[in-house]
Amino acid sequence: MARPRKRRFCRRYRADRVYKPQGLPMREIGTTVISLDEFEALRLCDAEGLEQSEAGERIGVSRGTVQRLLYRARQQVIEAIINNNAIIVNLKESEVCHAGMHTHQRKQRGRGHRL
Numbered sequence: 001m002a003r004p005r006k007r008r009f010c011r012r013y014r015a016d017r018v019y020k021p022q023g024l025p026m027r028e029i030g031t032t033v034i035s036l037d038e039f040e041a042l043r044l045c046d047a048e049g050l051e052q053s054e055a056g057e058r059i060g061v062s063r064g065t066v067q068r069l070l071y072r073a074r075q076q077v078i079e080a081i082i083n084n085n086a087i088i089v090n091l092k093e094s095e096v097c098h099a100g101m102h103t104h105q106r107k108q109r110g111r112g113h114r115l
Contacts, residue, residue, distance in 0.1 A: 020086035032080035032087050038073035039089045041066050 017039075020026060037059065044055035045066070056066045080087045 017089035018086055021084050024084065026086060030083060030085040032076050032083075032085045033090050034073055034076050034087060035090055037061075038069045038076070041069035042073045042077075045070055 018026075020029060040059055041055055044050045044058060045052060050058070052066045052070070053063045056063045059066065061069075077087060079085070
């Protein structure tokens with residue numbers, strides 16, 4: 001049996017974030033979905049300049065997990081740019097509000113708050 005996934009703390013957003021190439025309608029381009037925790041790792045390490053260990057403390061995961069999140073997020077962003085895809089930062093309906101931040105953990109159906 002796999003180990004349960006740790007609760008992850010991410011900045012709160014009201015809706016999915018979509019970034020697309022200018023001048024191309026959404027119906028004519030592909031999409032690349034980045035999870036909220038991958039986006040949060042990018043924001044903390046690349047935009048705020050935190051070390052991976054510091055970002056891990058803020059998100060609530062290990063440095064190794066942050067490294068894996070960064071690798072996957074950067075790979076997806078580059079592929080989206082090269083292929084003229086829209087980038088969608090996905091917020092899941094099942095996320096729960098905790099301490100002013102989203103937690104990025106799957107909950108059982110019928111539990112938790114809908115955002």
